[in-house]
Amino acid sequence: MQHKKYNHKNLKWLWLSILLMLLDIETKYLIKTHFLVGEILSVLPGINFYYIRNSGLAFGIFANVDLCYRWTFIWITILIIIAFVITLYKMIGYSKYYSVSCSMIIGGALGNLLDRVLYGTVVDFIDIYIKSWHWPTFNIADMAICIGTIVLIVKHYYDC
Numbered sequence: 001m002q003h004k005k006y007n008h009k010n011l012k013w014l015w016l017s018i019l020l021m022l023l024d025i026e027t028k029y030l031i032k033t034h035f036l037v038g039e040i041l042s043v044l045p046g047i048n049f050y051y052i053r054n055s056g057l058a059f060g061i062f063a064n065v066d067l068c069y070r071w072t073f074i075w076i077t078i079l080i081i082i083a084f085v086i087t088l089y090k091m092i093g094y095s096k097y098y099s100v101s102c103s104m105i106i107g108g109a110l111g112n113l114l115d116r117v118l119y120g121t122v123v124d125f126i127d128i129y130i131k132s133w134h135w136p137t138f139n140i141a142d143m144a145i146c147i148g149t150i151v152l153i154v155k156h157y158y159d160c
Contacts (some may be wrong), residue, residue, distance in 0.1 A: 020107030050127040060110030104148030
């Protein structure tokens with residue numbers, strides 16, 4: 001019987017997950033302690049800090065669902081985090097881009113998961129806009145998940 005080889009060295013990239021989770025927690029804490037819900041501060045042209053509480057998923061989807069569904073989302077998020085940690089552990093022969101992108105997704109998911117479990121909502125505060133058009137408000141965790149996913153998809157596409 002041949003044993004599968006795993007690359008436990010990829011788990012060293014979990015430091016990035018922890019760093020992103022801590023950065024997300026700290027920025028959300030700063031917003032919660034220095035802003036009122038609904039308060040807006042112009043940071044740069046096209047960028048506001050706008051403190052909102054998101055009870056839904058990405059972009060506020062499913063914001064008005066029952067509590068039992070919210071717990072379903074929490075468990076799905078936990079399973080996704082576990083899947084990405086296992087993927088990170090099992091990756092052999094892939095470039096570090098895969099490890100970094102998986103770690104970014106893990107860190108972002110952990111940051112938002114913590115908010116959902118502790119408070120039932122996620123703090124969003126980055127508002128990007130052009131004139132009267134506004135992108136849905138997001139946070140550092142959302143940014144990490146999106147960038148990690150884009151890097152994973154692009155790298156996978158170009159490696160095939």
